Amino acid sequence: MLLFILRRILIAIPTLILVSMFVFALQKLLPGDPILVMAGEDRDPEVIALLREKYRMNDPIMMQYLYWAGGVLRGDLGVSLRTNEPVLSLIASKLPVTIQLAVMSMLFALFIGIPAGILSAVRKGTWVDWLANLVALSGLSIPNFWLGLMLILLVSVNLGWLPASGYESPFVDLKKSLTTMIMPAFVLGTALAATLMRHTRSAMLGVLQADYVRTARAKGLRGRVVVMKHAFRNAVLPVVTLTALLFGELLAGAVLTEQIFTIPGFGKLIVDAVFNRDYAVVQGVVLCTAVGFIVMNLIADVLYMLLNPRLRTAQ
Amino acid sequence: MKTAKLSTVLLASVAMTTSAFAADLRIGLQEDPDALDTDQARTFVGRIVFESLCDKLVNITPALEFVPELATAWAWSDDGLTLIMQLRDDVVFHDGTPFDAKAVVANIDRSKTLAESRRKSELASVESATATGPHEVTFSLASPDATLIAQLSDRAGMMLSPTAAAEKGLELANDPVCSGPYKFVERIQQDRIVLEKFAGHYNADSYSFDRLIFLPIPDTTVRLANLRSGDLDMLERLAPSDAPAVRADANLAFAAETSLGYQGITINVANGARSEGPLGQDKRVRQALSLAIDREVINQVVFEGTYTAGNQPFAPTSPWYDQSNPVPPRDVDAAKALLAEAGLDGISIEVQAANNPVQLQLMQVVQAMAAEAGIDISIRATEFATLLQEQTAGNFDGSQVGWSGRTDPDGNIHAFMTCQGGLNDSKFCSAEVDALLNEARLSNDPADRKAKYDAANVILRDEMPIIYLYHQTWLWAMSNKVQGFTAYPDGMIRLAGVTMQ
Amino acid sequence: MSALTDPQPRATSRIWGKLSRNKSALVGATVVIVFIALALLAPVLPIADPTGTDWGAIRKPPSVAAWMGTDELGRDVLARMIWGARASLLAGVVSVLIAVAIGVPFGLIAGYFGGWTDSIISRVTEALLAMPFLIMAIALAAFLGPSLTNAMIAIGLSAVPIFIRLTRGQVLSVKTEDYVEGARAIGLGHVPIMTRYILPNVFPPILVQATLTIATAIIAEAALSFLGLGQQPPAPSWGSMLNTAKNFLSQAPWMAIWPGAGIFLVVMGFNLLGDGLRDALDPREH
Secondary structure (H helix, E strand, O other): OHHHHHHHHHHHHHHHHHHHHHHHHHHHHOOOOHHHHHOOOOOOHHHHHHHHHHOOOOOOHHHHHHHHHHHHHOOOOOEOOOOOOEHHHHHHHHHHHHHHHHHHHHHHHHHHHHHHHHHHHHOOOOHHHHHHHHHHHHHHHOOHHHHHHHHHHHHHHHOOOOOOOOOOOOOOOHHHHHHHHHHHHHHHHHHHHHHHHHHHHHHHHHHHOOHHHHHHHHOOOOHHHHHHHHHHHHHHHHHHHHHHHHHHHHHHHHHHHHHHOOOOOHHHHHHHHHHHOOHHHHHHHHHHHHHHHHHHHHHHHHHHHHHOHHHHHHO | OHHHHHHHHHHHHHHHHHHOOOOEEEEEEOOOOOOOOOOOOOOHHHHHHHHHHOOEOEEEOOOOOEEEOOEEEEEEOOOOOEEEEEEOOOOEOOOOOEOOHHHHHHHHHHHHHOOOOOOOOOOOOEEEEEEEEOOEEEEEEOOOOOOHHHHHOOHHHEOOOHHHHHHHHHHHHHOOOOOOOEEEEEEEOOOEEEEEEOOOOOOHHHOOOOEEEEEEOOOHHHHHHHHHOOOOOEEEOOOHHHHHHHHHOOOEEEEEEEOOOEEEEEEOOOOOHHHHOHHHHOHHHHHHHHHHOOHHHHHHHHHOOOOEEOOOOOOOOOOOOOOOOOOOOOOHHHHHHHHHHOOOOOEEEEEEEEOOHHHHHHHHHHHHHHHHOOEEEEEEEEOHHHHHHHHHHOOOOEEEEEEOOOOOOHHHHHHHHOOOOOOOOOOOOOHHHHHHHHHHHHOOOHHHHHHHHHHHHHHHHHHOOEEEEEEOEEEEEEEOOEEOOOOOOOOOOOOOOOEEO | OOOOOOOOOOOHHHHHHHHHHOHHHHHHHHHHHHHHHHHHHOOOOOOOOOOOOOOOOOOOOOOOOOOOOEOOOOOEHHHHHHHHHHHHHHHHHHHHHHHHHHHHHHHHHHHHHOHHHHHHHHHHHHHHHHOOHHHHHHHHHHHHOOOHHHHHHHHHHHHHHHHHHHHHHHHHHHOOOHHHHHHHHOOOOHHHHHHHHHHHHHHHHHHHHHHHHHHHHHHHHHHHHHOOOOOOOOOOOHHHHHHHHHHHOOOOOHHHHHHHHHHHHHHHHHHHHHHHHHHHHOOOOO
16 A cells, blocks of 8 residues: 555656646746836836846756756745745745635535435436436536626626625635635536536446345335445445546636636636746746646545555455 | 744734724725835836835826925926935834935935846936935936936835835835835735835824725726625726716716826837838828827727827827827828828738737727728737737837826837837837937926927827827726825825725 | 447447437537537628627617627627637637647557557656646647637647547557457558557547547637637637626626627537437447
8 A cells, every 4th residue: 555655656756847847848938028027117128137137037948947946846936026926935825715715616516516416326317317417517518717707797796795806814704705705616616516426426327236236225225225325335436536636627727717706816826927927936836736736646546545445455 | 934924914914804994995906016115116006005105205296296295395406417305304114214314315226226126217317316414315417307306206206114125125025114104014916915004104194094905806897896895995997888887876986087198009110120011111101090090989989988089198188298289080081092192002010919808909999990091900919028029029010009107208208219218119210309309308497398399299290100099097986985085197096185984 | 438349340320320319419419510500601691790890889789780789899799609609619629639639649659559658658648637728728828829720729739638648548458459469460560550450449439538628628719718818809709709798797798698608508519419429439338
């Protein structure tokens, strides 16, 4: 078991190095000269020359990469070109926001997606199944930025029920924190709920046809007991793995949602950074997202091992 | 360390939300400001925050006259090479450092010498500043500079605590210390900037809010929805399309003031190979393009009639505007005739524009109008960073770009239209214009300067290196409980005397 | 994932039979075909000029004259919707073609040869997959410069790793099959084995994935255009229409409702079709 985890971590290292190179190359490819914007409306040539020197824009690209990678290893991701704030502290202040959004969306998705999946599997072929499938498919097909716009129009602009933007830490004002986050979490959670529902359904269908469930039924156990005790326990395995994987993707899915609802999180940070050509921030954020993704994959693999009794004993 | 600091900030904000909620003013901004250091800062939106955070040596009136702020009086020597300023003696910075002549000298030195300073060109004429008394400072100039007072009424004249500046260096941007009516509490990038009232301010009685919270909300619809729901008390740069609805809303108040800046199309007349087409080489083609455009329709269609059509670097509301040459009406036939005269029966050009819906809507209107005169415009949308790069590199036929405007007229024209001007991307060059603009800069006589700007503008209207289109109007919307707000042409929010009912 | 055990590519007629009995696939196919037809027929349909401005009809609500209303320059939204369908469908299909054209060969090579070739391709794929799809697409589109073509390239490139991984996995599961061994035994070269024996057998799941990825790509194009990185004015695309519409959300909601509904329907169509294809091609019965 430990060996397996160790091996997975070792494999992740070259991946990470490659990611860091991609990230670095990607932003170097971006057109537009951030220094011109940073120099301000007056574009003083002296300031421009100095900034180029300071941000090592004149060095060969390989040196720039090594310099940056060296900084990363020392825990220094550089400073934002726009505000002089250290990228690491920027990330530290944005991450809780996006994590809160991701957790709330995930909770929403789990509470809707899993019961709906179980229900539609148990009631396969009925109108319940049909409806659940239709809703799930709609959830997958709706562009979430459009859903966000429509909700803002309806709930905030026309009805005035919920704020259209903003963020409040749950430790400062819990109620406000939740009310500002409900709509974005719903928007982000819709597609997730749909994915979870479809996977739960198909996992449950597989298990319900398995011999031990049939046996349990034949023994005269009540329907709900069979479903929950025998079928769901076995169907939950792929769903848990999937949840961990989806969580990594959630961080990325937050990009447009945060843009629409003006939430000062990771997604907004990266889009604004791309548009402002704030190189250091783009690099730092994409690197962090990639690390997060790799870690969630690792967790998914480990969970799969832990939850699957056959694999566990085999080790 | 970091977590400890973070938690104290959190605790502090908890304490404040419970104690003083009634006297907060929440202001919606269109963008997130950049570095909050008056020497490093470069954005318009940052100046809105500085207005409450920092005092300046000189202030302006809505009519653009200069009035005392930290400086109580000033006088020029006859040769225009020395400026002596008397300073207030009852001012302290937020960290308790007293404000005096030495502090001014330290600030001017920092603006001129800090490597990252964006103020160098604004203070280029200043050779040195010396403390000639405890509260008297003398500026020695290399050459006369009519624009200096205007510079000192903006970021170059904003005073930072010399103690904090020496201690923090560039880090000052993350915890600025000035002497303004409000002091810095916290900033969360892209989320909020919080200031609280500075009890030690010399004019503290005029400021009625305990806290100011600036919230950057780029989406105009969302910003207005927040104002309507009471999550904001006030917002700047209301979208023109929302103006009719705000005017009709009894719960909201509306304020507007024509800006100091302009928007137009900069034409590449001598900046590399792209200037070699008929558009760059033949002024008649540029004149035809200008004549094909109905500036009033642009104002109605894109800006709901709230902006001002323009044909000069100064707005028609400005004392520097040449009233004898008003905005010309559209004349498609004349445009076609000019093209024919230039030997063309049509022409295709590319105009780059900043990639945002408003600028693109504007360019699509221009495109449709120009097409009727036989000028086929293709629009290239680029992000602002790329737009500037292409513009400096000369990689454009035309570029839809503007200028936020300066109090002194020199700031709207000199750097753009002189041969060596730092912002002259069209590379227009005329010895005559150079002479006029350089002389206007040296003179302290407004009538003399006006005559020179008028003369320069006659040439520029004929040559058209920039086709001026319109002047933005600053639009503010606020709750009708906010009383006493005065709109200024510089787009700032000055809170002295503003109250909440 | 479907386990393909048949030695030969399955009979097309059987798949068609299954597909035509699958109601959702039929609905999906119908929706997709209707939109494709509208997009193709746009030049001959009796609709207004999608770029024809009218300063006298700015942001007018739906009426008899303009069924879906007019936009911020007085243009007919219905005409722009139909022309915009071209951009969306083109973006969906072309970007997936790019992804398949690059991803499938690499996946084939990695899976077939194994060893260090596989290791390198797999590590790179993993690294690419670790970077979020949309963020990749945004950065690439920003790099290439805003235009519809560049948006398609950006989306296509971002989707490449999905197809590499899928193809590689499929190849691994078929390359030890008897018919592959047989082909090798009679001395066929690598390329003929890959193209004639392996590719046809790994093709069905790739087709399913491609159909579903078209749905994703359409949304991605809309997202890029929504951020101003896709279709450029005055030509319409649903995403760029939404980008403009968000500024007039309260004054002219119809400008936002139609393009969103268009994206929703087309994407739903491709998802239904993809699901149907999967069911039809999957040997397991549900």
